[in-house]
Amino acid sequence: MRAFINPSARKLALTGAVAAGALLLAACGGGSADDTSAMDHGGKPSVSTTASASASAGASASGSAGAFNDADVMFAQMMIPHHEQALQMAKLAGGRAEDAEIKKLVGEIEKAQDPEIRTMRTWLEAWGKPESAGHAGHGMAGMMSDQDMKELAAAKGKAFDRRFAELMIAHHEGAVEMARTEQKEGSDAAAKKVADDVVRTQAAEIAQLKRILTRL
Structure with missing residues (x-):
């Protein structure tokens, strides 16, 4: 005798089996997704993580040598001869300057700019860059001409002071202009610090020199 199976019961059994199969597949799929995620974060680094790690390692390995850019190099190459001319002008004051405030300012210029020249030379040596790269006389704001220097050397007393x-x-204004370019475009922290000092000290000296001119 064949056993009678209620159609409703058969339908319920089939539905249950389908549901169980679906749950099993979902569980397997979920485990696979979790495994992939786990590999991205643990077993195998993701592409973005690898790229970031490589960039960090490169930055660390390069050290300070990788901190400078072309603007830093040009700043040092141009500021060295610019400072050197300021020192030449200051030396002419000996035996020629008459005003006490001018004489004091000359001493301050020598005290500040000579060490900065030595510092910038050490940067260029560390960076493997030449001290001169053909910038002299080109794009160097405030540089005196040979005629300017001759006229200054020929003057004495109050005429020299003025x-x-x-x-x-004019010379300081050129230095401030170059320093502000370094502040905006430079990368090396030490070079930008010197640029900050140039802007601060020479802007103050410009104001002082203008006051001196009003009474000479």
Whole structure:
């Protein structure tokens, strides 16, 4: 005798089996997704993680040598001869300057700019860059001409003081212009710090020289 199976019961059994199969597949699929995620975060680094790690390692390995850029190099190459000319102008004050404030300012210029020249030379040596790269006389704001220097050397007393003040104002304004370019475009922290010092000290000296001119 064949056993009678209720159609409703058969339908319920089939539905249960399908549901169980679906749950089993979902469980397997979920485990696979979790495994892939786990490999991205643990077993095998993701592409973005690997790239970030490589960039960090490169930055660390390069050290300070990788901190400079072309703007830093040009700043040092141009500021060295610019400072050197300021020192030449300051040396002319010996035996020529008469004003006490001019004489004091000359000493301050020598005290500040000579060490900065030595510092910038050490940067270029560390960076493997030449001290001169053909910038002299090109794009160097505030540089005096040979004629300017001859006229300054020929002056004495109050005439020297006035001419020195006029020329040094223009010279300092050129240095401040170059330093501000370094502040905006440079990368090396030490170079940007010197640029900050140049802007601060020479802007103050420009104001002082202008005051001196009003009473000479």
